[in-house]
Amino acid sequence: xxxxxxxxxxxxxxxxxxxxxxxxxxxxxxxxxxxxxxxxxxxxxxxxxxxxxxxxxxxxxxxxxxxxxxxxxxxxxxxxxxxxxxxxxxxxxxxxxxxxxxxxxxxxxxxxxxxxxxxxxxxxxxxxxxxxxxxxxxxxxxxxxxxxxxxxxxxxxxxxxxxxxxxxxxxxxxxxxxxxxxxxxxxxxxxxxxxxxxxxxxxxxxxxxxxxxxxxxxxxxxxxxxxxxxxxxxxxxxxxxxxxxxxxxxxxxxxxxxxxxxxxxxxxxxxxxxxxxxxxxxxxxxxxxxxxxxxxxxxxxxxxxxxxxxxxxxxxxxxxxxxxx
Numbered sequence: 001x002x003x004x005x006x007x008x009x010x011x012x013x014x015x016x017x018x019x020x021x022x023x024x025x026x027x028x029x030x031x032x033x034x035x036x037x038x039x040x041x042x043x044x045x046x047x048x049x050x051x052x053x054x055x056x057x058x059x060x061x062x063x064x065x066x067x068x069x070x071x072x073x074x075x076x077x078x079x080x081x082x083x084x085x086x087x088x089x090x091x092x093x094x095x096x097x098x099x100x101x102x103x104x105x106x107x108x109x110x111x112x113x114x115x116x117x118x119x120x121x122x123x124x125x126x127x128x129x130x131x132x133x134x135x136x137x138x139x140x141x142x143x144x145x146x147x148x149x150x151x152x153x154x155x156x157x158x159x160x161x162x163x164x165x166x167x168x169x170x171x172x173x174x175x176x177x178x179x180x181x182x183x184x185x186x187x188x189x190x191x192x193x194x195x196x197x198x199x200x201x202x203x204x205x206x207x208x209x210x211x212x213x214x215x216x217x218x219x220x221x222x223x224x225x226x227x228x229x230x231x232x233x234x235x236x237x238x239x240x241x242x243x244x245x246x247x248x249x250x251x252x253x254x255x256x257x258x259x260x261x262x263x264x265x266x267x268x269x270x271x272x273x274x275x276x277x278x279x280x281x282x283x284x285x286x287x288x289x290x291x292x293x294x295x296x297x298x299x300x301x302x303x304x305x306x307x308x309x310x311x312x313x314x315x316x317x318x319x320x321x322x323x324x325x
Contacts, residue, residue: 022107027041052081069128071151091188114190120159127158178194184197186282218270221259
């Protein structure tokens with residue numbers, strides 16, 4: 001469906017949209033590859049959902065995984081599971097029904113949830129790197145520096161600060177007046193895609209978005225880079241060649257996934273809307289909304305012997321009960 005056709009449809013109050021509803025143009029462009037891309041995203045979504053659910057269950061069921069590191073990992077999996085669920089189901093519904101409308105309230109809720117979960121994930125990844133730094137550089141003080149009380153305090157602070165930030169931005173942007181036909185050239189409601197629809201000058205507000213992006217995204221990313229630099233320094237001073245290779249492999253995989261999330265998010269939230277390209281923004285958004293939640297459980301668990309051991313143990317139990325019945 002072309003933009004001109006969508007505009008015509010939006011003017012018909014009995015069809016696509018009524019009153020203040022928005023229209024999401026979506027990720028697909030009505031080409032021959034749409035069905036293939038939709039199937040690929042559907043598979044990606046299901047794999048991300050199942051892998052995060054399995055990881056949470058493993059951590060809950062195996063007492064050997066009841067430690068601060070795995071507690072944080074289970075929280076990250078929960079966030080990823082909810083994070084990818086805020087965008088893909090609505091996009092899939094719109095694609096299958098050929099109805100691109102989203103209500104004003106629905107767009108507001110989606111924006112709020114996306115900001116909460118994205119901000120919380122950004123803060124969590126930073127604290128998880130601190131956990132790795134303490135475990136490797138200060139192993140004797142690990143349980144003191146990473147107590148259960150500190151973990152819960154961090155979880156509370158991350159959720160609270162992200163919720164507060166999301167509430168401020170969501171309330172502000174949705175109290176502005178939107179022009180035109182309320183057509184969002186994106187596959188979900190996001191602050192950078194909503195700003196161009198506002199009738200008034202938003203330059204001052206864009207500075208607050210930039211400031212929020214730097215605090216929530218850039219600071220944790222710098223903390224991750226710093227902590228892993230210290231980790232590699234300690235490993236190279238104390239470990240053999242084999243230990244150094246393993247440390248480089250682990251740190252590099254973590255850094256690649258973290259960079260994928262932070263760099264793509266920063267490119268979206270720290271640029272003025274005049275420098276945004278809708279087509280580029282949609283491609284970039286795929287990385288921090290879908291690819292990162294898919295990779296996190298694999299990168300942070302498949303290289304971990306304890307997690308793999310718990311998985312084999314659970315699998316053997318399942319086979320045993322299957323043979324019994």
